[in-house]
Amino acid sequence: MSGLNIDHGGAIAVDTTQLRELAERVRAVVPVCAEVEESVERVEALLGSAAWTPLASAAWSLRSAVMAVQTLTARVHETAADLDLMAEVYEVVELRARAEVLSHTDAAAAAAVEARLRLLLAADERLAPLADLQERTADERRFRGLGDQFDAGGLLPPMFLGGAVVGVTLGLGRVRPGMLLGATADPVRVSAASHSRPAGAPSGLASAFRRMPSASGAQVAIEKYTVPGESPRYVAYVSGSRSMSLREGGGVEAWDMKSNIELYTGGRSASYQATLDALAAAGARPGDRVDVVAHSQGGMIAAHLAMESAFTVTTQITAGSPVEPTLSADQTLVQLRHTDDVVSALAAGGAREGTGSADSFTARRVGDPDPGRQDLALATHSLESYVETAAMVDASTDPRAVALDAYWADLDRAVTVERTEYRAERVLPDP
Structure with missing residues (x-):
């Protein structure tokens, strides 16, 4: 509606807990994919062993289906990992903001937040540049x-x-x-x-x-x-x-x-x-x-x-x-x-x-x-x-x-x- 955007007002657009919960729900699809893959492989093996039947040619089609399920499983893994990564990126943005606010009112609490932030950034070198990008994007949106x-x-x-x-x-x-x-x-x-x-x-x-x-x-x-x-x-x-x-x-x-x-x-x-x-x-x-x-x-x-x-x-x-x-x-x-x-x-x-x-x-x-x-x-x-x-x-x-x-x-x-x-x-x- 005429470019109207409504949010909480910060650079943190998504709740990190919700992102991690979504990652777990996505990851829960993996066992289902594994069951489907296993079932299709069993049918493929059964048909392939009966070379004399008219259904033997169907085994080749099932091989394609197995490969498609494997590709889907890999994408599910990647999506879950990306969601976990974005949750950590938003957490970095959130911790930076919290530390900045606390620096004006509670130096000890600010130091504790900064210590947690350093540990998070040290664990994954991708986080800092992605958090910087998120903050720049938020700033650009505010002055469009x-x-x-x-x-x-x-x-x-x-x-x-x-x-x-x-x-x-x-x-x-x-x-x-x-x-x-x-x-x-x-x-x-x-x-x-x-x-x-x-x-x-x-x-x-x-x-x-x-x-x-x-x-x-x-x-x-x-x-x-x-x-x-x-x-x-x-x-x-x-x-x-x-x-x-x-x-x-x-x-x-x-x-x-x-x-x-x-x-x-x-x-x-x-x-x-x-x-x-x-x-x-x-x-x-x-x-x-x-x-x-x-x-x-x-x-x-x-x-x-x-x-x-x-x-x-x-x-x-x-x-x-x-x-x-x-x-x-x-x-x-x-x-x-x-x-x-x-x-x-x-x-x-x-x-x-x-x-x-x-x-x-x-x-x-x-x-x-x-x-x-x-x-x-x-x-x-x-x-x-x-x-x-x-x-x-x-x-x-x-x-x-x-x-x-x-x-x-x-x-x-x-x-x-x-x-x-x-x-x-x-x-x-x-x-």
Whole structure:
């Protein structure tokens, strides 16, 4: 469906245990082949010994059948061996990723993983180059179409590819454990721009992204879901940048390039502080469940809400985020990424090992396969383009996409939904 690919988000596409189990099932065919070969050989011998019968000539045909079974048996052996080899290749990729993650949080555990990795690589010299190839293929898949933008005299494609280069070189596209936002945010004033009572929860991803703030100037919307007998829960809809001007950065608009740069480089932005203030104004308290739907700059805000705020974030849904968070096994991360989106490319392809719960997934496609002047306006990064991708995921039969239906159904148990959209402005010093 329009090149849509849904996976866990890492370079590890197949579970190694499943690969080894499949190898054993394939190998179990060998005894069956041996029995068939033995039976055909017995018949061949019987017919060959009775040279005087009219059936003697059939023995030659059976000899061909025996040779075919022998060839099949050899191929079964080869297939099982190839599956075992690929399981070890994926294990190398997995161990490399795990060691890299642990190096930031647990040096001893990282050393243990690296020791296991060295033993695995020493046992078979084929593994390292095959693992390298798997990682390169995964990286190429994540940036497909990024260099195929409108040419503009040869200037535009290198600019787009620069997003991937920045992400890979600076290593800022991955928010790792312990990477807390530093410094103090610019003072910000948050006020309610509109109130409403939606009839229920979103029906899917596309419906959720269509709930991004639409009131004049609003950048964040908070929905409060009330189920009798349960604590209230919240969903924050956090929009992308409202100003891309470097010259105007640091002005009244809190969702600007200054906030973009601060968040990407680990600084506490006015937009992040405004989101916290909006949640507090909507009634959310420390420990309350707050899930997040976010686009672009909002994805960076969502990452830190999930990893360092006092709220309990169990589900995070982002589109075109410049970063990828490192979530725990009890947090679900759903990411929409266009491989030709320069902003998404700043995440440098994300985590090789994937992140979040087993239900987490990343849906990727080339958002705008036709080069044209729309590339100058970053059309493939627009919210409208990602809503199209969200609709494709909603229509997908992928088990992870289908499983997300349970999340919307759980939200829809609420008897009341209260929605407030908030407008945030920096408080500028007097001239």
